[in-house]
Amino acid sequence: MPTRSDAVALLEEWVESEALRKHMYAVEAAVRHYARLMGEDEELWGLAGLLHDVDWERHPDEHPRVGVARLRELGYPDEVVHAIEAHAYPDRTDVVPESQLDRVLYACDELSGLVYACCLVRPNGIDDLKPKSVVKKMKDKAFARGVHRDAVHRGIELIGLPRAEHVRNVIEGLRTVGDVLEVRGVDMAARRGAGER
Numbered sequence: 001m002p003t004r005s006d007a008v009a010l011l012e013e014w015v016e017s018e019a020l021r022k023h024m025y026a027v028e029a030a031v032r033h034y035a036r037l038m039g040e041d042e043e044l045w046g047l048a049g050l051l052h053d054v055d056w057e058r059h060p061d062e063h064p065r066v067g068v069a070r071l072r073e074l075g076y077p078d079e080v081v082h083a084i085e086a087h088a089y090p091d092r093t094d095v096v097p098e099s100q101l102d103r104v105l106y107a108c109d110e111l112s113g114l115v116y117a118c119c120l121v122r123p124n125g126i127d128d129l130k131p132k133s134v135v136k137k138m139k140d141k142a143f144a145r146g147v148h149r150d151a152v153h154r155g156i157e158l159i160g161l162p163r164a165e166h167v168r169n170v171i172e173g174l175r176t177v178g179d180v181l182e183v184r185g186v187d188m189a190a191r192r193g194a195g196e197r
Contacts, residue, residue, distance in 0.1 A: 002076055004043065007050050010074070014054050014067075022181050024053055026116055026174050030108035031101075033173030038100065047076065048083040048105050064088050097158055107155030110148050111170050117144035119174075119183035126178045127185040131167035 015021050031049030035042040055067030064084050071081050085095035086102040087109055097106045111134075118134050119125045137143045138152060156163050178184045 002047070002074055004046060004050070007047050011050060011054060015057050017057055020053060020057055022116070023113060024050055025177055025180050026112040027052060027105070027108050029177040030112050030170045030173035031104055033169060033176065034104045034108070037169065040100065044077060044080065045101055045104070048080045048101055049108065052084050052087050052105060052109065063092060103158040107159040107166060108170055109155070110151040111155060111167065112174065114138060114144055114147045114152065115170050115174055116181060116183065117147065124185035125183040125187060126171065126175050129171055131164040131171065134167045134171070135163065
């Protein structure tokens with residue numbers, strides 16, 4: 001099985017956008033957190049989270065088909081490949097999220113983007129972010145317009161947890177990579193000091 005180092009090398013080869021890379025690291029962290037909670041294979045699940053959008057930048061119209069084909073060539077496990085196909089259901093594939101990994105990846109994808117966006121507008125970033133703040137922003141359609149609310153709601157249904165619990169789990173997952181995402185309170189203070197908002 002390819003390692004996380006192999007996956008990171010592939011990500012760095014295929015993805016130039018810093019924002020997309022951060023999104024992929026965020027989703028990986030959320031999915032890994034769920035793997036720990038559910039007693040699943042964190043390394044395996046992490047690969048699906050890390051590589052779910054690997055072809056988005058190069059082949060947006062064919063996403064995720066091109067990435068999935070490359071992952072199959074490289075020997076990634078069927079479980080990882082299936083989850084990546086299923087995360088694009090129903091808009092881009094007809095692969096229904098069936099396994100626990102499929103459902104978790106789907107449920108963490110768009111919500112991770114919303115949590116990340118919430119961090120960017122808070123003085124302390126992710127350090128003291130609460131689920132109720134994310135839920136409030138979820139209802140504000142003008143905030144983080146690129147986050148598909150329908151997919152967030154479908155993900156919550158798929159994962160079968162109360163909304164606040166799922167949001168809390170994703171926040172906790174992203175906290176583990178807060179430094180990589182640059183969403184810690186100290187990062188936010190540095191951005192403000194540099195004139196960024």
